[in-house]
Amino acid sequence: MFDNSFVNLDYAASTPMRVEAVRAQAAYDASDIAGANPNSLHTLGRKAAAQLETCRRSIARSFGPRVRSSEVIFTGGGTEANVLALFGLAEAVREQDRNRTRVILSAIEHDSMLDNLSLLHAAGFTTELIKPCRAGYVEPAALEACMGDDVALVSVMLANNETGVIQPVRELAAVAHARGALYHADAVQGWLHTPFDVQELNIDALSVAGHKIGGPVGIGALYLKNRTPLRARSFGGGQERNLRPGTQDLRAIVALAAAADALHPHIEEDSKRLLGLSSLLYERICTHPHIHATMGDWVTVDRLPGIVSIFVDNMDSEELILQLDGRGFEVSAASACSSGSLDASHVLRAMGISREEALGSLRISFDDRVDPIDLDRFADALLEVVR
Structure with a gap:
């Protein structure tokens, strides 16, 4: 039981699970596919796989009406999605063009991005941080001044988790693409709180997390635009298009999709x-x-x-x-x-x-x-x- 004398006004940190998500988990627990591995060939495995793909389509719809379910990769949360995008995109671009060894991020990114800069340096990349203007957003002109033909990846979040300021992602992505770099947006704070369409934003990758929308902790997803190169960070099992191995947590994914379906309309x-x-x-x-x-x-x-x-x-x-x-x-x-x-x-x-x-x-x-x-x-x- 919750103590009703307290009013939780810290939803940007994490949110209580929505009724729809709780009910979806309960229905999963009571179903014949509870605990079934969606990668198994038997009947229950195939039923679990069908449920997994239904959920994948739900998440895809929340990213935009024309997003394909195959462009959704389930992860263990927003941090994992961010790290997979940061290293996976930068390394994939460098494999195609050895001269692209620079990664540009905003100075207001989440720690799940900024705390990995030393590992990027160890992997042979140089990094640059762009400061926002006084109002809290990164100006496209500031990014343009930093761009060059050596940039592999630009990552500027959709909206800041501390100030709530929305970034001009469409314009920033256009600047990155004009110089041949990929663009990733951390949308953990903004997903299903402000309307957007990844195809209209014209970005290559986007990270989200379940617990910021009333879904479970420990589940997230990465939108990866079709034909965008990404190098896996771990290996073993081949799940999620060989990009994120490990048996999918279908119980959490079902609740994630239920929360998204409740909010999106x-x-x-x-x-x-x-x-x-x-x-x-x-x-x-x-x-x-x-x-x-x-x-x-x-x-x-x-x-x-x-x-x-x-x-x-x-x-x-x-x-x-x-x-x-x-x-x-x-x-x-x-x-x-x-x-x-x-x-x-x-x-x-x-x-x-x-x-x-x-x-x-x-x-x-x-x-x-x-x-x-x-x-x-x-x-x-x-x-x-x-x-």
């Missing part, structure tokens, strides 16, 4: 409603002279619905989180607490926010299941704490 209306709620929250709390939106003018910036990113003058994130927790509201900082010391968010620092300001950051996040009354109560609590 309503994404336009849900996005509009949640953007409205986010804007109301920004408007209310940022009237206080010591509370500021991290991207500056939040009204003009293209943002994910359901993420409100702020910093508070002369207060640190840890104190804010604990004070709000004591009032029943669960939020997070756009920074990491490690060994008792608070480190400023690399995202906010890359945006030009001072270390002192970044240490007072908060991220408030929610999805379509939020009660607007709870957001009003949260605003009251935050203003009380700041006062």
Whole structure:
């Protein structure tokens, strides 16, 4: 049982499983294919394989109406999808052209990308990080200034997980492709929270994760455009087109597809409603002279619905989180607490926010299941704490 005295406003970290996903898992558990290996030749194996492909088609539809199910690779989560794309695409391009040894990423990427830069260097690649503008997005002109015929891969996320700022992916991908590089987008935070079509974006690969949309933890997927080269990172078994070996977790995949099917038909209306709620929250709390939106003018910036990113003058994130927790509201900082010391968010620092300001950051996040009354109560609590 959940303690109803707490209001979870940390959905950007992870979300509770949706009713549809829980029911899908229960139906799977009660079916004759529960535990059956979808790679087996017997009847139950073939039935499990058919269910797997049904789920693959569901995920493909969520990426765009013309996406093929064969362009979906199931992974063990968003981090694995990101690492597979980062190394698999860069190495595949280098195998085709030995001069392409450079990888360009934004300075606001998730740690699952940035923490692998040293391994890219060890593999013979050089890397370059592009800083965003003060509003939190990477400008196409900044990418163009860095491009060259030695670039194998450009990876800039669809939307930032801390600030919620949506990146100009279509324009960035066009810049990368003009110089012969591939383009990957980490869409773990943006998938099924903001509408997009991978074919309209004209990107080569895209990563997603189940637990950010109300699916299970430990399941994700990689969209890989047809005929895009990718070198496998591990081997053994041949599953997922020989690109991601290991018996598929059909139970988790069934729940993932159920969550996607529940969200996808309503994404336009849900996005509009949640953007409205986010804007109301920004408007209310940022009237206080010591509370500021991290991207500056939040009204003009293209943002994910359901993420409100702020910093508070002369207060640190840890104190804010604990004070709000004591009032029943669960939020997070756009920074990491490690060994008792608070480190400023690399995202906010890359945006030009001072270390002192970044240490007072908060991220408030929610999805379509939020009660607007709870957001009003949260605003009251935050203003009380700041006062």
